[in-house]
Amino acid sequence: MNTAETIAEQVFGPPDAQPDRVFIGAPHHDAHRPADLTPHPDKAISQRATILAALADGTSRIRGLADCHDTRNNLRALTRLGVAVRPEGPATVTITGRDVAAFAERDVDLDAGNSATSSRLLLALLAGGRGRYTVTGNASLRGRPMGEVIRPLRQLGAHLTELEAADRLPVRIDGVRLHGGEVAVQAHSAQPVSALLYAAVSAAGPVIIRRRTAARDHTERLLRWTGVQVEESETRLRVLPARPRAFDLAIPGDPSAAAFLAALHLAAAPGRELALHEVCLNPRRTGFFAAVAAMGAKVDLEPRGADGPEPVGTVRVSRTGRLNSTVISGPQLIQSAIDELPLLAALAATADGPVVIADAAELRGKDTDRIATTIDLLTAFGVRARANADGLKVTPTPPQGPPVLELPADHRVVFAAFVLALLAGGGTELRGVAAAATSNPAALGELARFARIEAR
Numbered sequence: 001m002n003t004a005e006t007i008a009e010q011v012f013g014p015p016d017a018q019p020d021r022v023f024i025g026a027p028h029h030d031a032h033r034p035a036d037l038t039p040h041p042d043k044a045i046s047q048r049a050t051i052l053a054a055l056a057d058g059t060s061r062i063r064g065l066a067d068c069h070d071t072r073n074n075l076r077a078l079t080r081l082g083v084a085v086r087p088e089g090p091a092t093v094t095i096t097g098r099d100v101a102a103f104a105e106r107d108v109d110l111d112a113g114n115s116a117t118s119s120r121l122l123l124a125l126l127a128g129g130r131g132r133y134t135v136t137g138n139a140s141l142r143g144r145p146m147g148e149v150i151r152p153l154r155q156l157g158a159h160l161t162e163l164e165a166a167d168r169l170p171v172r173i174d175g176v177r178l179h180g181g182e183v184a185v186q187a188h189s190a191q192p193v194s195a196l197l198y199a200a201v202s203a204a205g206p207v208i209i210r211r212r213t214a215a216r217d218h219t220e221r222l223l224r225w226t227g228v229q230v231e232e233s234e235t236r237l238r239v240l241p242a243r244p245r246a247f248d249l250a251i252p253g254d255p256s257a258a259a260f261l262a263a264l265h266l267a268a269a270p271g272r273e274l275a276l277h278e279v280c281l282n283p284r285r286t287g288f289f290a291a292v293a294a295m296g297a298k299v300d301l302e303p304r305g306a307d308g309p310e311p312v313g314t315v316r317v318s319r320t321g322r323l324n325s326t327v328i329s330g331p332q333l334i335q336s337a338i339d340e341l342p343l344l345a346a347l348a349a350t351a352d353g354p355v356v357i358a359d360a361a362e363l364r365g366k367d368t369d370r371i372a373t374t375i376d377l378l379t380a381f382g383v384r385a386r387a388n389a390d391g392l393k394v395t396p397t398p399p400q401g402p403p404v405l406e407l408p409a410d411h412r413v414v415f416a417a418f419v420l421a422l423l424a425g426g427g428t429e430l431r432g433v434a435a436a437a438t439s440n441p442a443a444l445g446e447l448a449r450f451a452r453i454e455a456r
């Protein structure tokens with residue numbers, strides 16, 4: 001029997017035992033570093049596809065799901081809602097959808113763990129259900145803003161009650177059929193828009209969502225691909241409620257995980273090329289590659305076709321000289337590199353002049369205040385960095401690692417720490433690296449392809 005407690009283990013096996021403390025030693029010689037890699041599967045698409053399948057008309061199959069804490073929690077949540085999730089080989093599931101009105105009608109408490117994406121999508125999906133649900137998360141997630149999802153959902157008729165503080169989890173949902181209408185999202189973020197799209201499919205009439213920035217559009221693509229009409233312009237989406245068709249989807253490689261590998265490569269190997277295969281090339285996710293190209297790296301994106309609604313292909317990266325000074329700004333570029341900004345700040349340490357990241361105030365509302373934690377990280381490596389109101393400025397300084405460094409509980413900052421440790425030539429014990437498993441438990445093994453590492 002698939003209970004919520006065991007479903008993730010049935011799909012992925014037990015979580016790999018991850019060391020939390022690791023000593024980063026000397027980088028490997030050029031010839032011993034990889035020339036080809038395939039990054040971990042995409043977390044954002046894994047989460048969206050499993051939630052979409054839970055709603056779809058029929059049984060969907062999703063292959064190659066991202067095995068990480070966030071998707072494990074997502075599968076648990078769906079199982080608790082009475083959705084039939086069945087393991088079908090490694091990281092592959094079938095999910096039999098049901099009308100949202102037929103989701104568990106008894107009280108169900110859902111814990112999204114660390115994932116704002118899961119919590120926001122589930123809030124919106126269940127707002128249009130018929131049961132009574134509570135959505136919560138870990139301490140970090142309970143501190144993150146939910147108002148951009150709660151406010152427009154209320155405008156569509158949702159009955160939501162914040163149980164502790166305004167605009168924060170935990171939130172109780174008393175499901176009701178949502179009416180159609182027009183709502184606006186003020187943040188540049190993709191998540192409220194995606195969340196509202198899940199609410200729209202079961203609403204009583206068309207839903208129009210006004211937005212500020214065309215950020216990642218995985219949900220829009222998945223909905224259209226499964227037969228739901230979504231009209232889109234730069235600032236507006238219009239959805240006609242309809243039940244999505246069941247689907248068969250292979251999850252493409254995560255551009256964020258590809259960016260991590262590319263950052264390790266750029267930190268380590270002048271001249272040589274690294275090819276990253278089967279990467280999602282959605283242009284709203286590839287801002288890291290645009291930014292390092294603007295800094296003088298050689299980057300080629302080679303599409304090979306599509307996995308379902310997403311373009312997929314190979315990314316080739318190399319560099320011949322130092323990276324250039326640059327300004328990384330503008331809502332569109334920032335959104336398409338939002339999770340890679342700490343990696344870019346780490347690479348900036350060896351640029352030939354200052355690197356400024358602007359228009360990125362939303363970094364303050366991530367797993368940690370990523371402007372503050374990225375600056376603390378750079379400072380710990382002796383790199384000059386200071387915060388601006390909406391970003392940061394890095395003044396290149398050769399990184400020098402401290403003997404021991406305690407990292408914040410934030411996977412994106414852990415990945416940036418790996419890059420800095422490599423740039424520093426090793427010699428640092430990093431503590432708190434297990435947080436990598438939020439999105440990519442393979443990251444430590446990937447780092448070991450570039451430098452000697454020892455669990456402590």
Ligand SMILES: O=C(O)C1=C[C@@H](OP(=O)(O)O)[C@@H](O)[C@H](O)C1
Nearest residue numbers: 044117189190191194338339362
């Ligand atoms: O929609 C998503 O799947 C995500 C959107 C981004 O958040 P914002 O939309 O809040 O910028 C990103 O930081 C997060 O990792 C995943």
Ligand SMILES: C=C(OP(=O)(O)O)C(=O)O
Nearest residue numbers: 114115116117339366367
């Ligand atoms: C912030 C992230 O995800 P979420 O917002 O889903 O917690 C992330 O993966 O960096």
